[in-house]
Amino acid sequence: MTQSTLPPTPAALPPKTGDPGAPGGRGRKSPRSEARVFAGLGHIALAVWAVIVIVPILWTFLAAFKNTTEIFSSPWTLPAELRWENFSRAWTTAHVGRYFINSVIVVGCSTFGTMLLGSMAAYVLARYKFWGNRAIYYLFVSGLAFPVFLALVPLFFVVKNLGLLDTHTGVVLVYIAYSLPFTIFFLAAFFKTLPSSVAEAGLIDGCGHTRLFFQVMMPMAKPGLISVAIFNIIGQWAQYQLPLVLLSNAKDKWVLTQGIADISVNAGYEADWSGLFAALTIAILPMIIVYAIFQRQIQAGLTSGAVK
């Protein structure tokens, strides 16, 4: 808060209508106090928003250690003791552990598949001339314009007819297919910017197209690949509607979002509230840790679509 007492704008000259006898504007009060008020109010607003963001999450973490009586009688105090058993109950009895591992498996496979297939297609579409290139490119990119909900009913039956309903394979394939438009759109633009001299040199040296892609172009495209991978991981981790439709009858295959939402929606008055808070903590805490480590990459990755 010390900033607000400093002279805000050393370069400020008096306004045209102002007193011409005050050189440099140092002695003038109005722009300075205006800036001070602005900075002061700004600080308050920023701090208030930070509190609004942090408090619900922090409150959840605290409640995860309480018992039901404490949650209802003293929601604002610290827990009387650290009840770790809430977490073990959430992890095993409420199957949050199962859901968590399912999410890791599904998102791991689908992000890997998305990156592999997406970069292959993007590379070919960006750097090779052939008949139908533009048509295929626009076929993929048009997918960005369609809401998934338009396709939900037929998609359910496509997956069902392939015998992939209630399987992780089905979910993974669907995630990959729906992640391809953005991945290809972004990576094709990225592959286009790579210099062609390296590729030509590789081909002259007898390097095949496939080897050229995996050993030369992929490493060169690393920054772009990382951005898109982060975008896909966070998007697929957050998916709710697709697993809800595609895994509805196989509770042991559910992913984290679906599992926790189910605990919450079906919780009646006899619900295990502290277990639910612990389950929420299990879902949120890893994201905080990952975010703390990869904060800059995540911000860049998630906004990459909009900046383009």
Add this chain to the structure above:
Amino acid sequence: MRHGKYPFVIGFLFAPVTLYVVFVIAPYAQAFQISMTNWRGLSAPQWVGFDNYRRLLDDGSFWKAVQHHGVLLLALPLITITIALFFSFLLNVGGKSSGGQRQGVWGAKFYRVVFFFPQVLAVAIIAVLFQMVYRPNESGLINGVLMKFGFDPVLFLIRPNLALWSIIAVLVWQAVGFYVVLFSAGMASIPGEIYEAAEMDGATKVTLFFRVTLPLLWDTLQVAWVYLGIAAFDAFAIVAVLSVDGGGPDGATTVLAMEIYRNAFVYSKYGYASAMGVALFFLTLTFAALTLRLTKRESVEY
């Protein structure tokens, strides 16, 4: 370059194109077809022409959902962009300037990191979190405080005219940080000399914001509006998890995605649900086209 090009191109495109056609293109195409049938999943679908669409016109919950999209479409971008613009201006240009270098206020980096965090969380998880925050008795985060001070609890999700706004507030809570980062990137690319020149002429911070930052950020704002508009047409996860029995109370928060899901997977009215999907598709398309047309204006070169 020519040697073995076609086998390579086909080999690389085969798997992605197949997957995409089977799981994305084919369902989209079928959706239009199914929407013209009375298919309930058991017997073979019967062609009914535009009957489903005619029924949509008389469907109260369909119009309720459309109306809610209208509210979301105005409120969500307007509130989010206003807050995000204000914060990103403070974080980037709000502080003192030294040697022509624009600086944000103290702690700008910390705020940016904290504000962005909700973006990393899944909407379904956030919805569960806010179910706790909004709870109508002393165990809720907000009502716990209110009741401690002797106020009556606010029934955020239960009062029909408050429920939708409670949901919008959560969406804003999540989105603001993303747009702060997005606008910050846009502001960083505005040359410092422009601010300096404006300040030389005696421009205040408020003038700087409206006369310099805002016009130069127009393209980014347009992108933000389209993004938030698309989010306003979805809102499934938040409504399904947070609201009282999926779009309630009494349809006060329902959205098209919710109605599609219910009609398809609860009532098995696949034809009717698909017709809603098609309606949603055209609404989204109209919105995108309108936004791009209405917000079109000369972008400022700098």
